[in-house]
Amino acid sequence: MNHSRRDTTTMPEDPTQVSVADLERIGALQSLLATLNDPRAGADVLARHIATMPVLKARVELRFRQHHPNLRKHALAQQIALLGNRVLEGILLGLLEDLVMLHSDVEPAKRYTF
Numbered sequence: 276m277n278h279s280r281r282d283t284t285t286m287p288e289d290p291t292q293v294s295v296a297d298l299e300r301i302g303a304l305q306s307l308l309a310t311l312n313d314p315r316a317g318a319d320v321l322a323r324h325i326a327t328m329p330v331l332k333a334r335v336e337l338r339f340r341q342h343h344p345n346l347r348k349h350a351l352a353q354q355i356a357l358l359g360n361r362v363l364e365g366i367l368l369g370l371l372e373d374l375v376m377l378h379s380d381v382e383p384a385k386r387y388t389f
Contacts, residue, residue, distance in 0.1 A: 290333035293373045295381055301374075303327045308367070311360070321363070322352035334366050 307324040310316045325331050332351065339346075339354040342362070355363060 290329060291337055293330055293370070293377050295377070297328070297330050297374060298378055298381070300328050304331075304367075304371075304374075307331075311364070311367075318352040318356040321355050322350070325355070326351060331366070331370055334370060335363070338362060338366055 303324065307321070307328075310320055310324055325335055335351065335354055335358070339349065339358055343349075343357060346357075349357070
């Protein structure tokens, strides 16, 4: 799924779109990736990390609704467990791609501001 990106500092209208504020959450994303590499980490631990990144949380919730349209009122940890690690990794890959593209759009403007 290709999500568009925004280069404004305001919150995006679509919570699944990355914004400049998301570029500041790279540390939280790195922490999540480290947790994913821990075989003892469960969905509850992953959910705590994901909850700190609104764009990622929105993407997980969207994917859950797409995969399980008849299931309602599941907490984030339950959504993660039902989606599985492969789907979560796909969501993360899409997010990382969008963040890299946004960074490449925004960074030159910062670099050459006089």
